[in-house]
Amino acid sequence: MTRKKSGKGEMSRSRLMxxxxxxxxxxxxxxTKVSDIVRRAGLTQAAFYLYFPSKEMLHQELMDVFFKKLWELSDAGRKVTPLKGWEVRGRMRENLLDLFRFFAEMPELTAIVLTQAPEGEDLHRKLAQIVAANLRSNQEAGHVRADLAVEVTAESIVAMLYRLTLRFLLTGEKTAEQLADEAVALLAFGMLQA
Amino acid sequence: MTRKKSGKGEMSRSRLMxxxxxxxxxxxxxxTKVSDIVRRAGLTQAAFYLYFPSKEMLHQELMDVFFKKLWELSDAGRKVTPLKGWEVRGRMRENLLDLFRFFAEMPELTAIVLTQAPEGEDLHRKLAQIVAANLRSNQEAGHVRADLAVEVTAESIVAMLYRLTLRFLLTGEKTAEQLADEAVALLAFGMLQA
Known part of the structure; x- marks a missing residue:
């Protein structure tokens, strides 16, 4: 781990991840064997063990990095609470865009995490709880409609974001920007002509 | 199959299904063996073969009945097209209620069909295509907002209905009526204060 700070070392480490x-x-x-990983990274087995004590530890670090960012992004609804009403839709779009961009940058891990069973059920519920807590705050702040059922809305949002990611983003059919625009159009004001 | 029409025969047949x-x-x-099915139904092996030539045929019939109804319900958006604007939200709620009630009546088959992989992906896409076709008609009829992206909206609706069914309906946490009310609140006019 002493090589962690140097520029070249950091690049090799990142390539391995x-x-x-x-x-x-x-x-x-x-x-997956360590030999598969180093072959794909264009590095040697010796280089691998400079940065990681084992395949297990590399995997753990990958997951730690991924989930740290995922918790942060799923909690982005809190950024809406202090805003003025007219700023809310734009912030919602930014929040969705940040999430889709993150998934697009880590397509392999995203695919693993969003489709794994049975742990996937726990993750889905945990994400929905985070979204639900912010929905409640944003109802109190007057941004989110008071007649919305928070739990059902939170579960719906998570299900929708999973699906749009797997169906359009990871397949390359739509960009993060397109998905953020199209998802916010539905989520902000729904389907019907007012 | 000669017993199919009589009342008692129809009841035994339905119990077997x-x-x-x-x-x-x-x-x-x-x-699953035929002996498991007849034990649960409280009937004899001989009775089974009065109504069904094989386990395979019973399974096929179960699936045929289920999917016939599912296609019909997923196409319910067409009932919206000829309506007046003020009738649309109520019809959306009825459509959702019909779907949730059907899933609640057939919880076992619903769980199998909504969670099976990899066939599940084809089903999800087919359902989204049916929903998308009706969304387009309902945009032309002026009921659905013109700025909605049809494909993303259709995929989102299907994902949401799958999730609400598995998370709240089949677990017994919410009734079909509650889910129809709560889902239509989100879908019709979205999350934000206008």
Missing amino acids: QAAASEFAANGYHR | QAAASEFAANGYHR
């Missing part, structure tokens, strides 16, 4: 994410996604964690 | 749906859901199609 990217390569590992790709290999885990393609072949599963258990079937 | 219900029992089979429960067994398939609990233990999977392949591990």
Whole structure:
């Protein structure tokens, strides 16, 4: 880990993490060997062990980085609370855009995390709880309609974001920007002519 | 099949179908034996073969009945097209209620169909296509906002209905009526104060 700070070392380390994410996604964690990871990264087995004590530790670090960012992004609804009414829709769009951009940058890990069973159910519920807490604050702040059922809305939002990510973003059919625009159009004011 | 029309025969037949749906859901199609089905139905093996030539045919019939109804319900958006604007929200709620009631009546088959992989992806896409076609008609009729992206909206609706069904309806946490009310509140006019 002493090499962690140097520029070249940081690049090799990052290449190993990217390569590992790709290999885990393609072949599963258990079937992936350190030799597969270093081959994809264009590095040597010796280089691998300069940065990571084991495949297990690399995997753990990948997951830690991913989830730290995911919790932060799923909690972005709190940024809405102090805003003026006319700023809310724009902030919602930014929040969605940040999330879709993150998923687009980490497509392999995103695919693994969003489709894994049965842990996927726990994750979905935890994300919905975070979204629900911010919905409540934003109802109190007068931004979110008071007649909305918070739990059902939060679960719906999470389900929708999972699906749009898997169906359009990771397939390359739509960009993060397109999805943020199209999702906010539905979420902000719904389907019907007022 | 000559017994199909009589009242008592129809009841036994229906009991066998219900029992089979429960067994398939609990233990999977392949591990379920005809003897399991008749035990749950409280009937004899001989009775089974009066109504069904094989486990395979019973399974096929269960699926045929389920999907016939599912296609019909997923196409309910067409009932919106000829309405007056003020009737649309109520019809949306009825459409959702019909769907949730159907899922609640067939919980075992619903769980199998909504969670099966990889066929589940084809089903999700097919349902989204049906919803999308009606969204387009309802945009032309002036009921659905013209700025909505039809594909993303259709995929979002299907994902939301899957999730609400699995998370709240099949767990018994909410009734079909509650879910229809809460889902239409979000879908019709979105999250934000106008």
